[in-house]
Amino acid sequence: MAMRERGFTPLWPLPLAAALLLLVATHLALWLSIQAGHVPACVPYWEGCTSISRAARHGLGNHLFRLLVIPCALLHGATWWLAGPWLRERERGSTAARWLRVLGLFSASALAIYATFLGTDGEVYGFLRRYGVTVYFGFGFLAQLLLMRRARVLRRLAPALLTGMAALCVAMLGLGVGNVVTGALIADDALRDRIENALEWQLGLLLVGWHLLLARGWWRDRFGLRLYREGDPL
Incomplete structure (x- = not known):
């Protein structure tokens, strides 16, 4: 094991914490809502008994969901902000890192908006919730594609890791298409809702x-912040 560098702060815990916090928030809200009787007990990934929003809309589950997801949005924003310098371009005039930050920050902001207004009533609040979900997934997906493209060109990630990330993106795209097809072709409201709910849980996973x-x-690439003090060699 390599000796830890003095003044070096690894940044791989940021995307790790963002992922785990979102996972914990959704499943904790689901468990609490099941216990309180707000949603039926089931495995939503294939039974589709409830959406993520409904599972986190009521009672204690709603409060804890918002308490966890708003900091999670901040972690997402920090991850995308730092991904820009990680993939900084050496060609003069390149704007890839800037676009990565813009897309990522829009996505993170939308997640915060969604969590803030979840559980509220009214047409305006409903619009903000829908806007939050759509922009979070949509802009986040574009940021993922841009990051993978630049990481491949600059050789910042191992080929096997990039292949895995690309496979997940293809699966996410397939779920998005499946959601659109379900809404267009299935007339049974109850069945359509169950399928869309299951696809939403799978997309989140x-x-x-x-x-x-x-x-x-980031862990393999040893990406982090190096703090220099006066007198340290550069």
Whole structure:
């Protein structure tokens, strides 16, 4: 094991914490809502008995979900902000790192908006919740694609790791297409809701897996902050 550098702070715990906090928040809210009788007891990944929003909309589950997800959004934002310098371009005039930050920060902000207004009533609040979910997944997906593209060009991630991340993105895209097809072709409201709910839970799990792989990549790449004091060699 390599000796830890003095003044070095690894940054791989950021995407790791963002992924695990989102995972804990959703499943803790689900468990609390089941215990309180707000949603039926089931495995939502394939039974689709409830959506993530409904599982976290009521009672103590709602309060804990928001308490965990808002800091989770901050961790997501910090991850995307730091991913820019990690993939900084050496070509003059390149804007890839800037776009990565913009997409990532929009995604993180949308997650915070979604968590803030979850459990509230009214048309405006409903719009903000829907906006939050759509932008979080959509802009986050674009940021993932951009990060993988630049990481491949700059050879910052191992090929096997990039392959795994790409496979998760393909699966996420497939779930998104499946959700659109379900809404268009299935007339039974109850069946359509169950399928869409299951796809939503599966999409969230894939998103968590992608950030876990990013954390693994940052750990292998020894990405972190190095703090220099006066007199230290540069």
